[in-house]
Amino acid sequence: MPQPWMGKVIVITGASSGIGCALALVLAPHSPRLVLVARDQQRLQSVADQCEAQGAETLAVAADVADSEACRTMVQQAVERFSRIDVLINNAGISMWGAFDEISDLQQFERVLAVNFHGSVYCTRHALPYLRQSQGRIVAISSLAGLTGLPMHTAYSASKHALNGFFESLRIELADSGVSVTIVAPDFVQSEIHQRSIDAQGEPLGQPLPDHASFLSAEHCALIIINAMEKRKRLVLTSLRGRLGRWVKLLCPQLIDWISKTAVKKAYRRMQ
Numbered sequence: 001m002p003q004p005w006m007g008k009v010i011v012i013t014g015a016s017s018g019i020g021c022a023l024a025l026v027l028a029p030h031s032p033r034l035v036l037v038a039r040d041q042q043r044l045q046s047v048a049d050q051c052e053a054q055g056a057e058t059l060a061v062a063a064d065v066a067d068s069e070a071c072r073t074m075v076q077q078a079v080e081r082f083s084r085i086d087v088l089i090n091n092a093g094i095s096m097w098g099a100f101d102e103i104s105d106l107q108q109f110e111r112v113l114a115v116n117f118h119g120s121v122y123c124t125r126h127a128l129p130y131l132r133q134s135q136g137r138i139v140a141i142s143s144l145a146g147l148t149g150l151p152m153h154t155a156y157s158a159s160k161h162a163l164n165g166f167f168e169s170l171r172i173e174l175a176d177s178g179v180s181v182t183i184v185a186p187d188f189v190q191s192e193i194h195q196r197s198i199d200a201q202g203e204p205l206g207q208p209l210p211d212h213a214s215f216l217s218a219e220h221c222a223l224i225i226i227n228a229m230e231k232r233k234r235l236v237l238t239s240l241r242g243r244l245g246r247w248v249k250l251l252c253p254q255l256i257d258w259i260s261k262t263a264v265k266k267a268y269r270r271m272q
């Protein structure tokens with residue numbers, strides 16, 4: 001049986017919880033060399049310990065991806081330890097709920113862009129020379145909100161649209177390099193993103209969405225992502241409604257706006 005990830009150096013940002021943590025744990029039994037990145041050193045080390053117990057080598061790097069120098073240092077540490085980088089998974093992300101005209105501090109808006117968009121740009125820029133050498137893979141964890149607008153999520157949706165534009169462009173630049181770019185646009189996934197999400201006043205919501213239990217598990221999402229990066233796919237959507245929605249949007253964009261508005265309104269009402 002082929003072991004595509006054995007010995008491969010895989011950098012995962014946002015590896016301390018949710019999808020990033022699940023990616024690390026699903027990959028670990030394949031004996032990769034994992035570089036795990038997030039801000040919370042303690043949680044990160046706990047994920048690293050679990051991965052080591054399952055056969056991975058790990059390096060846990062506490063870094064804020066919104067800081068370009070921190071990303072540069074993280075990449076240097078990865079290369080000093082493992083000599084190469086085969087895969088970069090840009091997964092770290094935060095969310096924000098609230099009507100745009102109620103946002104009191106625009107720095108909070110900018111912070112969402114800084115983490116979700118600039119964080120991926122910085123990591124990719126610093127890792128790219130090594131990815132070129134290995135003819136590696138870049139994976140960007142976007143969102144359905146990067147393919148269509150989502151009310152109450154202007155910052156989040158803007159950050160994911162920017163991410164898609166950046167990686168679509170980079171893919172074309174890298175066409176002859178052997179480096180692939182995979183964009184993943186998940187539907188709702190069980191993770192901590194919603195309870196950690198800030199509201200228009202910058203306060204954390206502190207609770208998961210009401211339908212949290214019905215979302216795709218982070219582990220299932222990780223399996224979809226790993227399959228896509230193995231096959232060097234261009235774009236992966238994790239739900240049928242996401243895949244259908246792309247076609248419906250071409251024919252009747254107002255219907256997609258209505259579905260998006262209704263879904264957010266329903267979730268918001270149930271959170272009050």
Ligand SMILES: NC(=O)c1ccc[n+]([C@@H]2O[C@H](COP(=O)([O-])OP(=O)(O)OC[C@H]3O[C@@H](n4cnc5c(N)ncnc54)[C@H](OP(=O)(O)O)[C@@H]3O)[C@@H](O)[C@H]2O)c1
Nearest residue numbers: 014016017018019038039040064065093188189191192193
């Ligand atoms: N869950 C969903 O429904 C869903 C749907 C579509 C797309 N996504 C995307 O999936 C990705 C992963 O999110 P998740 O759902 O797994 O959320 P999560 O459970 O909240 O995990 C987010 C991860 O990002 C890290 N992170 C946040 N800010 C960071 C920063 N400034 N620097 C470095 N690391 C940072 C967090 O660790 P620290 O706090 O320790 O830094 C954590 O490890 C995100 O890009 C998100 O937009 C999620």
